Amino acid sequence: MAIQQFPLTLTARRMLAPSVAHLGFERSDGQPMAFVPGQFIQVHFQYADGTATKRSYSLATIPADGGATRSVEIAVSYVPGGAATALFEGLEIGDAVSASGPFGRFCLMPQDANRRYLLIGTGTGVTPYRSMLPQLARQIAERGVEVVLLSGARSPAELLYGDEFRAFAEAHPGFRFVPCFSRELPAPGSPHHHADVRHGYVQQFLDEFAPQAGGDIAYLCGNPNMVDACFEALKGYGLGVAQIRREKYVSSK
Numbered sequence: 017m018a019i020q021q022f023p024l025t026l027t028a029r030r031m032l033a034p035s036v037a038h039l040g041f042e043r044s045d046g047q048p049m050a051f052v053p054g055q056f057i058q059v060h061f062q063y064a065d066g067t068a069t070k071r072s073y074s075l076a077t078i079p080a081d082g083g084a085t086r087s088v089e090i091a092v093s094y095v096p097g098g099a100a101t102a103l104f105e106g107l108e109i110g111d112a113v114s115a116s117g118p119f120g121r122f123c124l125m126p127q128d129a130n131r132r133y134l135l136i137g138t139g140t141g142v143t144p145y146r147s148m149l150p151q152l153a154r155q156i157a158e159r160g161v162e163v164v165l166l167s168g169a170r171s172p173a174e175l176l177y178g179d180e181f182r183a184f185a186e187a188h189p190g191f192r193f194v195p196c197f198s199r200e201l202p203a204p205g206s207p208h209h210h211a212d213v214r215h216g217y218v219q220q221f222l223d224e225f226a227p228q229a230g231g232d233i234a235y236l237c238g239n240p241n242m243v244d245a246c247f248e249a250l251k252g253y254g255l256g257v258a259q260i261r262r263e264k265y266v267s268s269k
């Protein structure tokens with residue numbers, strides 16, 4: 017059965033980092049865009065020779081109260097020579113792409129009774145967590161769940177949605193935002209120059225948070241090598257497979 021596709025019209029674009037764009041679309045067939053934070057869409061297009069192809073993108077949209085929206089936001093990391101990269105770079109405001117979805121189960125589960133969420137992402141792998149913020153705010157308020165977000169980036173310039181996560185952490189004491197910079201630390205006096213940053217890869221800092229089989233549920237999203245490394249490490253702390261939820265940004269090419 018063919019998957020149903022719908023048009024998305026580009027309404028906004030801004031650069032989050034030197035090679036990462038935040039793209040805002042509106043579903044332009046008049047239908048609402050129902051989704052659960054953590055899900056992704058697929059964008060369908062053709063290679064130059066006419067062959068059909070598609071790429072997946074996590075939804076970054078922060079759902080409005082009530083949930084119904086037509087807005088579709090994604091963060092796209094441009095890769096040299098990338099087919100979808102060329103498509104998105106060439107899009108003008110008002111242009112449309114064809115999409116399908118939402119897909120995936122990388123979502124918060126209403127029945128979770130854990131003490132803490134360990135949310136781990138590299139690069140655009142933090143977009144699902146941006147979308148989950150209202151749900152997390154509710155869970156922090158209603159059942160006192162703690163949340164630690166480890167966000168991996170090479171440098172402060174490449175940290176995605178850092179200001180938003182930092183503001184959320186300031187407003188919600190149950191939420192800790194820990195940027196991990198693999199190459200370059202923030203300069204003194206810059207916005208992210210505060211105590212809660214680390215120098216290295218996200219997986220190097222798990223030990224500090226003492227993951228526990230009894231209390232933690234972990235979410236891993238982004239670079240497949242990071243996801244595998246953290247998955248193995250978390251199993252080493254005794255977490256079961258059901259407590260480790262994964263979304264790997266594997267390349268479709």
Ligand SMILES: Cc1cc2nc3c(=O)[nH]c(=O)nc-3n(C[C@H](O)[C@H](O)[C@H](O)COP(=O)(O)OP(=O)(O)OC[C@H]3O[C@@H](n4cnc5c(N)ncnc54)[C@H](O)[C@@H]3O)c2cc1C
Pocket residue numbers: 056071072073074075090091092093094095096097098099100101102140141143263264265266267268269
């Ligand atoms: C479930 C899922 C969700 C995803 N969500 C996102 C998302 O939210 N944002 C996002 O930017 N991407 C996401 N991806 C990856 C995305 O689908 C594409 O793979 C990516 O955008 C590259 O597509 P492209 O057509 O531009 O490059 P391609 O034409 O597919 O590849 C061009 C060249 O770049 C290499 N390459 C591909 N990806 C990368 C990379 N990340 N780093 C370095 N080299 C690369 C390829 O191996 C190839 O040599 C997701 C993937 C999956 C499976």
